Amino acid sequence: MSGATKPKHRALGLTDREAERITALLDREPTDPELVMFSLMWSEHCSYKHSRRLLGRFPSEGPGVLQGPGENAGVVEIEPGRALALKIESHNHPSAVEPFEGAATGVGGIVRDILAMGARPIALLDSLRFGELRSARSRHLFVRSVAGIGHYGNCIGVPTVGGEVAFDDRYEDSCLVNAMCVGVVEPGRVLRAAASGADNAVVLIGNRTGADGIGGASILASAELDEDEDRRPSVQVSDPFTERKLMDCCLELASSDLLVALQDLGAAGLTSASSEMAAKGGVGIDIDLDAVPLRQALTPAEILVSESQERMLAVVEPRLLDEVIRVCRRWELDATRIGVVTDDGDLVARSGGEVVARIRATSLTDEAPAYRVALHAPSPSEPLDLADVPEPTDLATAWRELLGRPNVASKRWVFEQYDHLVGANTIVRPGGDAAVVRLPGSNRAIALTTDCAERHAELDARGGGAASVLEAARNIAAVGARPLAATDCLNFANPEKGSTGWRLREVIEGMSQALEALGIPIVSGNVSLYNESPARAIYPTPVVGMVGVIEDAAARVGHGFVDSGDVVLIAGGGRPRLDASEWLGEARGCPDRPDAASEARLCELLARAGERRLVQSAHDVSGGGVAVALAECAIAGRLGADVELPVERRADEALFGEGGGRVVVTCRPRNLDALRDAAGGVPLTEIGTVGGDLLRVRIGSDMAELSVADATNAYEAGIPEVVA
Amino acid sequence: MSVAVLRFPGSLDHESAQRAVESVGGIATSVWHADAELPAGVGAVVVPGGFSYGDHLRPGAVASRAPIMGAVRRHVDRGGLVLGICNGFQVLCEAGLLPGALRPNATLTFVCRQASVEVADDGSPWTAPLGVGARLSIPIKNNQGAWFGHPEIDRVALRYVGDDRLGSVTAAAGVLDESGRVLGLMPHPEEACDPLLGSTDGQSLFGVAAAA
Numbered sequence: 037m038s039g040a041t042k043p044k045h046r047a048l049g050l051t052d053r054e055a056e057r058i059t060a061l062l063d064r065e066p067t068d069p070e071l072v073m074f075s076l077m078w079s080e081h082c083s084y085k086h087s088r089r090l091l092g093r094f095p096s097e098g099p100g101v102l103q104g105p106g107e108n109a110g111v112v113e114i115e116p117g118r119a120l121a122l123k124i125e126s127h128n129h130p131s132a133v134e135p136f137e138g139a140a141t142g143v144g145g146i147v148r149d150i151l152a153m154g155a156r157p158i159a160l161l162d163s164l165r166f167g168e169l170r171s172a173r174s175r176h177l178f179v180r181s182v183a184g185i186g187h188y189g190n191c192i193g194v195p196t197v198g199g200e201v202a203f204d205d206r207y208e209d210s211c212l213v214n215a216m217c218v219g220v221v222e223p224g225r226v227l228r229a230a231a232s233g234a235d236n237a238v239v240l241i242g243n244r245t246g247a248d249g250i251g252g253a254s255i256l257a258s259a260e261l262d263e264d265e266d267r268r269p270s271v272q273v274s275d276p277f278t279e280r281k282l283m284d285c286c287l288e289l290a291s292s293d294l295l296v297a298l299q300d301l302g303a304a305g306l307t308s309a310s311s312e313m314a315a316k317g318g319v320g321i322d323i324d325l326d327a328v329p330l331r332q333a334l335t336p337a338e339i340l341v342s343e344s345q346e347r348m349l350a351v352v353e354p355r356l357l358d359e360v361i362r363v364c365r366r367w368e369l370d371a372t373r374i375g376v377v378t379d380d381g382d383l384v385a386r387s388g389g390e391v392v393a394r395i396r397a398t399s400l401t402d403e404a405p406a407y408r409v410a411l412h413a414p415s416p417s418e419p420l421d422l423a424d425v426p427e428p429t430d431l432a433t434a435w436r437e438l439l440g441r442p443n444v445a446s447k448r449w450v451f452e453q454y455d456h457l458v459g460a461n462t463i464v465r466p467g468g469d470a471a472v473v474r475l476p477g478s479n480r481a482i483a484l485t486t487d488c489a490e491r492h493a494e495l496d497a498r499g500g501g502a503a504s505v506l507e508a509a510r511n512i513a514a515v516g517a518r519p520l521a522a523t524d525c526l527n528f529a530n531p532e533k534g535s536t537g538w539r540l541r542e543v544i545e546g547m548s549q550a551l552e553a554l555g556i557p558i559v560s561g562n563v564s565l566y567n568e569s570p571a572r573a574i575y576p577t578p579v580v581g582m583v584g585v586i587e588d589a590a591a592r593v594g595h596g597f598v599d600s601g602d603v604v605l606i607a608g609g610g611r612p613r614l615d616a617s618e619w620l621g622e623a624r625g626c627p628d629r630p631d632a633a634s635e636a637r638l639c640e641l642l643a644r645a646g647e648r649r650l651v652q653s654a655h656d657v658s659g660g661g662v663a664v665a666l667a668e669c670a671i672a673g674r675l676g677a678d679v680e681l682p683v684e685r686r687a688d689e690a691l692f693g694e695g696g697g698r699v700v701v702t703c704r705p706r707n708l709d710a711l712r713d714a715a716g717g718v719p720l721t722e723i724g725t726v727g728g729d730l731l732r733v734r735i736g737s738d739m740a741e742l743s744v745a746d747a748t749n750a751y752e753a754g755i756p757e758v759v760a
Numbered sequence: 761m762s763v764a765v766l767r768f769p770g771s772l773d774h775e776s777a778q779r780a781v782e783s784v785g786g787i788a789t790s791v792w793h794a795d796a797e798l799p800a801g802v803g804a805v806v807v808p809g810g811f812s813y814g815d816h817l818r819p820g821a822v823a824s825r826a827p828i829m830g831a832v833r834r835h836v837d838r839g840g841l842v843l844g845i846c847n848g849f850q851v852l853c854e855a856g857l858l859p860g861a862l863r864p865n866a867t868l869t870f871v872c873r874q875a876s877v878e879v880a881d882d883g884s885p886w887t888a889p890l891g892v893g894a895r896l897s898i899p900i901k902n903n904q905g906a907w908f909g910h911p912e913i914d915r916v917a918l919r920y921v922g923d924d925r926l927g928s929v930t931a932a933a934g935v936l937d938e939s940g941r942v943l944g945l946m947p948h949p950e951e952a953c954d955p956l957l958g959s960t961d962g963q964s965l966f967g968v969a970a971a972a
Contacts, residue, residue, distance in 0.1 A: 280769075
């Protein structure tokens with residue numbers, strides 16, 4: 037790239053107006069390192085410049101919220117003396133370039149976000165999207181991403197307890213790898229990123245700095261990927277062993293009250309960490325780049341923006357510096373004083389005795405541009421005409437085929453590669469609705485899930501946003517928990533094109549309305565834009581990570597059928613429709629808008645019924661409709677059922693239709709009256725009885741029958757068959 | 761007497777192992793890898809699971825040379841009991857305290873699932889309370905759990921039941937040293953010591969450790 041044809045700022049992804057704004061803020065031309073620092077901090081990935089104005093809509097406050105959006109992670113109180121830190125983040129573009137390291141470092145990054153709050157990470161979840169598995173490229177991305185997540189999570193000893201994966205051609209060129217982490221922290225020991233106290237030491241802890249990941253945030257994560265450029269050097273390399281030591285070390289430092297502030301080094305590396313710490317604390321930071329331990333020779337600009345992994349930046353009082361370094365040495369980690377806190381508000385970087393950058397810290401953070409996205413509404417979707425959907429000739433064959441489709445089939449192939457047990461607290465394992473993790477030293481447990489209704493969001497952004505939140509809530513409630521708080525990862529296409537901006541706004545509106553109906557806040561989140569190639573743009577994919585609380589861990593509810601003779605019911609309402617369903621297999625039609633208020637009542641009923649031990653099992657109806665939900669209950673419980681479903685326009689609609697907020701629950705016959713009393717206004721439809729080794733479903737004069745063994749074989753073979 | 765639970769950089773299951781000891785009424789003491797001696801009054805040593813030293817070189821290779829391992833060797837020579845779980849099993853094989861070696865799983869992947877194992881040799885302090893043929897439901901979770909050795913010479917304490925054999929010779933899930941005082945196993949008994957976790961079958965081994 038010659039400077040004559042392309043000015044430096046454009047090569048770095050900055051617009052001409054942004055370059056002018058930089059010159060105005062500095063009141064002079066930027067140095068080369070300064071320009072690189074601005075280009076990263078003002079990238080979409082770091083500054084949310086296209087989404088910031090819209091994100092304010094989210095409800096983010098509540099009585100238990102100790103830290104809302106804007107820190108490394110949100111923090112919400114769960115019981116006296118204990119709070120949860122939670123955050124979800126994307127690592128989409130690196131994973132598309134190098135899936136193993138991209139996915140692995142995605143896990144590493146989110147763990148450090150939790151650690152930066154002073155919290156002990158206790159659970160991980162991953163939400164994944166790939167193209168169809170008949171594509172060799174998508175199979176490769178899927179297999180290697182799963183291996184990378186497992187490699188990292190297993191080695192650091194944080195259980196990967198849940199998540200989701202789905203396949204659709206729209207993700208062929210832009211796979212999604214979103215990682216969520218939850219940690220526990222004492223409310224009085226929550227750490228924050230704000231630096232304070234002039235002359236306090238700025239200490240870099242962990243790995244040495246190398247050339248990996250340079251420019252990742254601006255080059256990879258803030259523009260569309262095209263084929264002709266090799267971006268491999270922009271992907272970071274993972275070292276989970278160092279991460280584990282970093283975890284043990286930082287938690288020891290935090291619990292010994294040795295730190296003033298802590299921040300992880302993620303996108304834009306040292307530049308981002310130091311400018312955010314300085315800006316949040318209203319102070320300056322003066323860094324000596326010559327003190328930064330290096331793996332290889334780097335220029336000052338490279339040191340400032342390297343995204344080498346497993347590094348944390350801490351602010352330490354001078355009198356405690358020796359003690360901090362001693363603890364780090366015990367964990368066999370480098371800890372180096374690389375700078376000091378100053379009171380002038382400037383981020384200063386020195387090299388060889390020269391000042392190579394001096395920027396007001398807030399210029400990099402708060403002064404980043406914020407754009408209004410164009411709001412072009414797409415033409416509204418029309419409901420599906422059933423005449424356009426071929427009716428299956430044999431319902432049982434269709435049912436079995438659906439159970440084996442990768443989007444529906446068992447994800448055992450994925451979660452058995454993850455240590456979902458380490459810590460000995462996982463009391464509901466992956467494969468059902470939410471996972472449940474017991475809190476050590478407490479009777480309480482937490483439920484965790486990630487969910488997204490992307491095909492719905494494609495057809496009706498507001499409805500799909502709401503549906504994503506409500507599906508997460510139903511999964512939380514199905515295990516007997518009450519939703520507590522959420523984190524979100526908004527994966528979208530190029531916001532400067534088409535109706536992406538409008539969809540972003542509408543999804544946020546739909547999510548916000550649903551969150552308000554449930555009475556829970558969003559406490560942290562992440563936005564990933566430009567998930568688009570010249571050939572394909574992804575669906576709007578607002579992944580919702582949610583946590584809930586079970587007051588008595590022993591009362592958690594599983595999804596498998598439990599005893600012969602138990603009554604099978606559908607709790608909740610809404611009509612089953614094939615629009616955007618798994619049976620239809622594509623985003624076509626127009627699903628009904630969810631009714632958030634009645635779904636909130638359904639969730640409360642499920643939590644109450646769980647607490648009072650009124651239900652034996654509960655399972656959310658989602659992809660594949662009631663037929664798939666019933667099969668999953670049967671497979672998990674190794675018990676069949678005899679069921680009669682309400683008649684719809686067609687039998688396949690009754691069996692495979694989705695939509696509404698519906699949950700399959702079972703209860704002992706003697707608890708049926710108590711369950712009905714508890715239901716209040718929530719619809720409760722008795723549909724059959726558990727028992728035998730057959731699943732038999734009648735819809736009017738139609739019938740579908742599948743043995744539990746056949747259903748299990750189809751369900752378990754779906755993914756291994758295509759990846760083997 | 762207390763149960764010493766070792767901790768190396770990269771140990772992951774030390775806290776679960778301590779809780780497992782406590783779940784059977786025992787006293788657990790955390791012992792740091794760099795220490796040269798075990799604390800006084802230790803009856804049994806647990807080498808817990810995890811990825812000590814990030815599995816660098818080979819799983820267990822670096823930890824097997826840690827200062828504390830000299831003390832563990834002397835503890836065995838004095839007649840003490842040692843239980844190695846997963847990475848702890850790998851450490852004990854690398855240290856020469858157990859026969860054979862652990863190879864990558866036949867699946868070439870990490871495998872995490874509930875497994876069923878059966879006692880094959882009850883002539884040891886660890887397995888005597890269970891008896892030959894006793895079945896335990898305990899999770900496995902490892903990358904390199906395929907034991908390789910000489911089953912006609914070496915003492916196989918536990919075998920997998922069913923298909924979950926990972927590629928282990930004679931489906932061995934756990935192996936004893938000649939004396940029977942050192943047991944290594946790939947399944948994680950510390951993850952099966954609480955009804956909420958779905959199984960308490962792991963408590964027997966911790967009961968032996970706590971009573972030593």
